[in-house]
Amino acid sequence: MQSYRRGNINLDTGLHYLGGLEKGGILYSRFLNLGLTTLPWKRMDLDAFEEIHTPKGLYNWPQGIDRFINAMLQYFPHQREGLEKYCQLLKCTDEEWMQKTNAWDYLNSIITDSELIEVLSAPAMCKMELRRQSLPLFTFVHGTAAFIESSWRLDGAGNILVECLMRQIKQLGGQLYANKEVYKLFEADGKIISAICKDGTEFDADIFISDAHPATTLHLIEDSKVIKKIFRRRMVTQENTAGMFTLHLQVKPNAIKYFNRNILVTGTNSVWDNAIDENHVVKGIMISCPLADVINGYATCIDILTPMSWDAVKKWEDSRVFHRPDGYKEMKDSVARQCIGMAASVFPELEESIECMYSSTPLTYRDYNAIPRGSAFGYRKDYQNPLMTIVSARTPVRNLLLTGQSLMLHGLHGVTMTAEYTLKSMGEN
Ligand SMILES: Cc1cc2nc3c(=O)[nH]c(=O)nc-3n(C[C@H](O)[C@H](O)[C@H](O)COP(=O)(O)OP(=O)(O)OC[C@H]3O[C@@H](n4cnc5c(N)ncnc54)[C@H](O)[C@@H]3O)c2cc1C
Structure with a gap:
């Protein structure tokens, strides 16, 4: 949720939009309890919060599950039966069944038109790892349905959400340290006695909850007497989802009108398994316009995202922030140019409107967030591996609990639910 400033603009790292904030929606009561509903949320375009450009056509996603299904029926009238089943799926609450079902296989079992599968999956491209072999239907539906119900942007930098949470923690007597x-x-x-920081400070507590990636957390207790090798090996060697390449473009004043939607552009490759690999070819992008610095209805910043695997940056893994080799910078530049080229099919004026650009790769996320291989969404969930579809918040160390996206679900909605899950596990301790 952190945002940072470069020049005059705010750049958000991982908060572009949220789903399920309407009254009665999956996040509404949770955000109400956290005091976050008073923030300036702006609903995205009701008739087209996702605009999808594929080589075969242009498709708009309206908000509301029934409206959405009706719109898809207009584009794909011959897929009525499949879309009716898809509608039931979006409203389905049988989570156990969805956890054990492969998302790709399920979609193909109900829908016979491959273009429709692409259209139904495209917005998920930068919201989860669309991996044919492993993605559980549960993860797919959780990252899709709430956004179709309602989608929202924050009218400000992501930091205002962080500051709001900080205020509440302080009001409740908490203290925060950065x-x-x-x-x-x-x-x-068999208990954690204290957390020791690099600057020498030490914090004692009765209970410790770690939001860092579970493998990162386990590295902090290498000499544990209670963590068995088998547990450590499972948590440390578990595969992680691919990362993300993010490109922030600062654009000239009055050049590009603010658009209150996400724009997805796909190429000839499927949006499934499309992360940039060692060949550094961009296969699909999401374009988003943050509301934070809109002036007179015009954008000051445009974000472009595309999935990027660890293989794409592996050869520079020994480098650190501010000391990256030229080859890495050239790769980033080439990927950025491809992203801009793809975006130009929707915004022909984009290239000449750019003032400057900043980009990040899985290496950036690894170094800033201490997340293995700069993974965007933590552990890779696998429908075939129930142990890793939902990871226990409890650890062999009785007062150390885990939370965060690797346990159950990712995204702001996912980590909020995971926090509740951790809290429940704490009660069971
Ligand atoms: C490019 C991108 C775009 C995204 N866009 C969206 C979006 O639009 N909407 C949405 O809902 N989700 C989005 N997400 C997903 C969302 O950002 C994540 O799912 C969520 O932030 C994960 O939260 P977390 O608390 O599990 O982990 P993190 O946010 O990674 O938090 C873990 C924290 O632990 C800290 N840490 C690690 N090790 C230590 C240590 N030793 N000592 C102290 N601190 C430590 C890290 O610095 C980090 O701040 C996006 C993700 C990415 C990568």
Whole structure:
């Protein structure tokens, strides 16, 4: 949720839009409890919050599940039976069944038109890892249905959400510390006694909850007496989802009108398994316009996202922020140019409107968030592996709990639900 400033603009790292914030929606009561509904949320275009450009056509997604299905029926009238089943799926609450079902296989079992599968999946391209072999239907539906119900943007930088949460923690008597990197969790008698930070400060507590990636957390207790090798191996070697290439374009004043929707552009490759690999070819992009710095209805910043695997950056893995080799910078530039080229099919004026650009890769996310291989969404969930579809919040260390996207679900909606799950596990301790 962090945002940062470059020059005059705010850049958001991982908050572009949210789903399910309408009254009665999946996030509404949770955000109400957290005091977050008072923030300036702006609903995205009701008739087209996702605009999808494929080589075969242009498709708009309206908000509301029934309206959405009706729109898809207009584009694909011959797929009525499949779309009716898809409608039931979006409203389905049988989570156990969905956890054990492969998303790609399921979509193909109800829908026979491959273009429709592309259209139904395209917005998920930058919201989850669309991996044919493993993605559980549960993850697909959770990352799709709430956004179709209603989609929202924050009218401001992501930091206002962070600041709002900070205020509440302080009001409840909590204290917050920034720039404290924990490098060791000190364990004695099967419990964590203290968290020791790199700057030498030490924090004692009865209960420790770690939001860092589980593998990162386990590295902080290498000498644990209670964590068995088998548990550590499972948590450390578990595969992670691919990362993301993000491109922030600062654009000239009055050049590009603000658009209150996401624009997806796909090429001839499927949106499934389309992460950029070692060949550095961009296969599909999401274009988003943050509301934070809109002036007189015109954008000051345009974000472009595309999935990127670790293989794309592996050869520079020994480099660190501010000390990247030229080859890495050239790769970033080439990927950025391809993204801009793809976006030009929708915004022909984009290239000449760019003032400057900033980009990040899985290496950036690895170095700033301490997430293995710069994964965008943490552990890769696999419909065939129930142990890893929902990871326990409890650890062999009795007062150490886990939370965050790797446990159950990712995205702001996912981590909020995961926090509740951790809280429940704490009660069981
Ligand atoms: C490019 C991109 C765009 C996205 N867009 C959206 C979106 O539009 N909407 C949406 O809902 N979701 C979006 N997401 C997903 C969402 O950002 C994540 O699912 C969510 O932020 C994960 O939260 P988390 O708390 O699990 O992990 P993180 O946000 O990664 O938090 C973990 C924190 O732990 C800290 N940490 C790690 N190790 C240590 C240590 N040793 N000591 C102290 N601190 C430590 C890290 O610095 C980090 O701040 C996006 C993700 C990406 C990558």
